[in-house]
Amino acid sequence: MRLLDLALVEHSLCYLSLVLAYLQGQAKRGITALNSKNLRIAVLMVLDAVIVELGALFAIALRFDISELPAEYLDYVLRSAPVYIAITIAIMLVFRLYNRVWSYASMKELMDIFRASFVIEALIISFHVLMQYDMPRSYYPMHFIAIVFMFAVLRFSKQLYRSIRGTYGDSKINKFILVIGAGSAASILIKDINKTGSTSKIVCAVDDNVNKRGKTLMGVPIVGTRDDVKRAVKKYNVNEIIIAMPSAASEDIKKIIAICQETKLPVKILPSVAKSLSSSIVRELRAISYEDLLGRDAIEVDATGINNFIKDKTVLITGGGGSIGSELCRQVIRYEPKRLIIFDIYENNAYEIQMELERHFPYAQIITLIGSIRDYDRLDALFDEYRPQIVYHAAAHKHVPLMEDSPNEAIKNNCLGTLNVVKLADKYLVDNFTLISTDKAVRPTNVMGASKRICEMIVQVYARKSEHTRYSAVRFGNVLGSNGSVIPLFLKQIEEGGPVTVTHKDIRRFFMTIPEAVSLVLQASLFAKGGEIFVLDMGEPVKIYELAENLIKMKGFRPHEDIEIELVGLRPGEKLYEEVLMDEEGLNKTENNMIFVGQPIKMDDEEFLTSLDALIRESEKNDGNIKGMVEGVCKTYRITENKRN
Numbered sequence: 207m208r209l210l211d212l213a214l215v216e217h218s219l220c221y222l223s224l225v226l227a228y229l230q231g232q233a234k235r236g237i238t239a240l241n242s243k244n245l246r247i248a249v250l251m252v253l254d255a256v257i258v259e260l261g262a263l264f265a266i267a268l269r270f271d272i273s274e275l276p277a278e279y280l281d282y283v284l285r286s287a288p289v290y291i292a293i294t295i296a297i298m299l300v301f302r303l304y305n306r307v308w309s310y311a312s313m314k315e316l317m318d319i320f321r322a323s324f325v326i327e328a329l330i331i332s333f334h335v336l337m338q339y340d341m342p343r344s345y346y347p348m349h350f351i352a353i354v355f356m357f358a359v360l361r362f363s364k365q366l367y368r369s370i371r372g373t374y375g376d377s378k379i380n381k382f383i384l385v386i387g388a389g390s391a392a393s394i395l396i397k398d399i400n401k402t403g404s405t406s407k408i409v410c411a412v413d414d415n416v417n418k419r420g421k422t423l424m425g426v427p428i429v430g431t432r433d434d435v436k437r438a439v440k441k442y443n444v445n446e447i448i449i450a451m452p453s454a455a456s457e458d459i460k461k462i463i464a465i466c467q468e469t470k471l472p473v474k475i476l477p478s479v480a481k482s483l484s485s486s487i488v489r490e491l492r493a494i495s496y497e498d499l500l501g502r503d504a505i506e507v508d509a510t511g512i513n514n515f516i517k518d519k520t521v522l523i524t525g526g527g528g529s530i531g532s533e534l535c536r537q538v539i540r541y542e543p544k545r546l547i548i549f550d551i552y553e554n555n556a557y558e559i560q561m562e563l564e565r566h567f568p569y570a571q572i573i574t575l576i577g578s579i580r581d582y583d584r585l586d587a588l589f590d591e592y593r594p595q596i597v598y599h600a601a602a603h604k605h606v607p608l609m610e611d612s613p614n615e616a617i618k619n620n621c622l623g624t625l626n627v628v629k630l631a632d633k634y635l636v637d638n639f640t641l642i643s644t645d646k647a648v649r650p651t652n653v654m655g656a657s658k659r660i661c662e663m664i665v666q667v668y669a670r671k672s673e674h675t676r677y678s679a680v681r682f683g684n685v686l687g688s689n690g691s692v693i694p695l696f697l698k699q700i701e702e703g704g705p706v707t708v709t710h711k712d713i714r715r716f717f718m719t720i721p722e723a724v725s726l727v728l729q730a731s732l733f734a735k736g737g738e739i740f741v742l743d744m745g746e747p748v749k750i751y752e753l754a755e756n757l758i759k760m761k762g763f764r765p766h767e768d769i770e771i772e773l774v775g776l777r778p779g780e781k782l783y784e785e786v787l788m789d790e791e792g793l794n795k796t797e798n799n800m801i802f803v804g805q806p807i808k809m810d811d812e813e814f815l816t817s818l819d820a821l822i823r824e825s826e827k828n829d830g831n832i833k834g835m836v837e838g839v840c841k842t843y844r845i846t847e848n849k850r851n
Contacts (some may be wrong), residue, residue: 255290269345289330298322303315303322382445383407384411387413387451397424409442446473512732518543518544519544521545521595525600525601527548529720533720536563537725539563547594579601586630594636599624601619601623602657606652610652610654616653620661622825627639628665636674644658646658664818678739708750710775710776710782712751715747733798741804
């Protein structure tokens, strides 16, 4: 038996030498090879070896008086030490307990420790039976309990320390947080904030599920619903609110933000949990933005269909440096076109989007060209050289008041420019042409809107004339954050201390985000058969006066107290209410439940083209009588002379 004993010890030592050789081999790869990960594994192996032996001594000490420990049993334990250690390290490797991120360990990891310890104890019992070591029967359960406890304490010690510090270390806390939402996102958030060692503490939560009231989440009391926010803020001395409801509908988020703004406290929002699980969820928190104030859900598009449509095609984007055009560039490039042609008259804008795309897509073929859509010969050379298969026409003058003062420029740029691009798309057999239009084209009261309606009519005429190209237009409302839109103006006015200028208290507008608008454009390209005007279901229009109030609150100010709102009267050509479709255009559904299509309006194509030609020639004279001719071409246009109060 002594020979067998020695043989087992020898085999155990051999196993340990292999473990050490592995670690040494890692070290020989260089200083960086024995990095924090490998060093951590080595330390855990050593500590596990110590634990399994301490557990054995502890079990014997519990069974017998510590001053009268039987020498026989101590001898068994000491002689078995190499085997104990070899078994422990081997089983821990099998259960992959050296490859866990223990800072984020949960009940699953604890159960794996329990299972691994059970297997270790079973193998130790088998070894003792084989060696005929007559240990007391109570030794094994006490040893099992001891090693489970010590393995768990070792691996969960960091979490235990943070928990204790979070409970009894409140003296350093200077930010008390209320969380809205008591679901999985909130639990991850609470856990993550407790781990960061910050001076912040979540002191209470609210949730619309009334069954959760009076319960706790990760030790945080759930004190009511969204209607109890103001009461909870006062009771718990809250100085920051976090909305942790990433799956909530945008309309609900909008209502919750309105409640939070009444407290005049900073408000942050957790937009998504999924991408945060690999890092700190706290880093994903952001301040509320004007997009959150609108209460709109993002549209869904057929990404696979769009990919098949754009991939390996030559795509031309006119006005590619503008707010819509640049976002078109960003989204189109992701679908791997053969080449992307950015055409713009403003060199700075074009250069900026070119640099951005080349940074993120270094292998894409991006061609940036400067020129005007008014210049037919310049465009003709472009089409002839590059033969684009898809055209997105975003180049246009769009500022309503400025075009009222310079109506000839609106016609020359928007109408003549569009006619040039449309003609060349037909000449060079472009597969698909999409015009970026606007809701201001519906029964327009300003020259800009009328010029865009004429652009739509050009597209519809050529949709009937062309034997190859599919022409369509996409009509949408105001785009958040675009050049010339109201929100950047409001934010600038708030930054300067006010006042925020609103033209009329009852004025309403449809809004969407730039990515939303561009997604619609791409989807519309897929649906186009020829002559359609695509319209997004934009929900309810937003009251501009209320939007101004909410933006002031979002920035931490009080409307009418800290920042004044001044009514300045309707601008020339401005409507109180925008429309997205004329009655005669009809409205049909598409495969996307948020996108609708208006059918082409019947008209005399030759008569329209003749009057359009006359309008363009008249605009080049730069006289002041152009609006009357515009009214003759665009029958739905009505000249208005709004005066400022």
